Amino acid sequence: METARDPGKAVETGSPSDEELADRVKKGETALFEVLMRRLNVRVYRAVRALVSDEAEVEDVMQQAYLLAFSHLGQFEGHSKFSTWLIRIAVNEALLRLRQRNRLVALDEREGSDVDSEGDMKLEGRNTPDPERRAYDRELVRFLESAIDALPAPHKVVLMLREVDGLSTAETAEVLSTNEETVRTRLHRARAFLREELDARIGGQLHEAFSFHATRCDRVVAAVMARLTPS
Missing domain, CATH: 1.10.1740.10 (RNA polymerase sigma factor, region 2, helix turn helix motif)
Structure with a gap:
């Protein structure tokens, strides 16, 4: 054809x-x-x-x-x-x-099952009307990328697929050949790590991380x- x-x-x-x-x-x-x-x-x-x-x-x-x-x-x-x-x-x-x-x-390392819900990571939206604020936000994105890179691989890939790439829990589990509970647990731990690393500095820029x-x-x-x- x-x-x-x-x-x-x-x-x-x-x-x-x-x-x-x-x-x-x-x-x-x-x-x-x-x-x-x-x-x-x-x-x-x-x-x-x-x-x-x-x-x-x-x-x-x-x-x-x-x-x-x-x-x-x-x-x-x-x-x-x-x-x-x-x-x-x-x-x-x-x-x-x-x-x-x-x-x-290994992405199939044994995980605990102490988390039974995904929870919400609250991201405060910020307006960026001027060049200085845009530069600040870009710096924050770089900080986010650095913090994500510091995660253990099993948690990083789940965070990337779920939060940055927007896949559902079921889709992430399918991609990684694991179960949804494991995805929830790893996502919870990755979020907790980021909260500790970023504290109050995090804004609504996670979707811009790792631009292509x-x-x-x-x-x-x-x-x-x-x-x-x-x-």
Whole structure:
């Protein structure tokens, strides 16, 4: 079947879901895979970055995850969200890299079950109408990133997926091949650590942590599409 040449034009008549786009890619519209990557790049980046600290290696893991997802699209049957399926591939690829370097921190470590609810982390919204305040908020985001990086890997990846990336408890449990109670426990402990680290300084900037800027998005997309496009 003919491959779509312009992924932007291919979807301009509507806004297909990720699952619909994946199905069209499976049927031969290979160029639409670029649309999926651009939609999900930030979420995939944050999931990988929770496990891999080296930024160059993060991009390498992302590219490999996309290539694996593309080559195994036939295995995606729509039982879960495409984004959940893709992020799980990316997490598994990141863990494989860690195992290969003999520094894997096991994500299935035994956890207590002393927490039976997720609770709420209250974030006070702040207006940033002037450059000085915007600079302050960006500094706070960097402080958040540093605090998150200090978390143990099992807690960091749960916090990244749940709070930063916005996955549900069930989706996070599926991505990490664990149960929802473990996700709740690790999220509770990660939040407690951040409260201690950030105290009253935290604002409503958590969603901006680990941004994946346009130049990096373009680089990853270009590298993957170059390998998918026949020479």
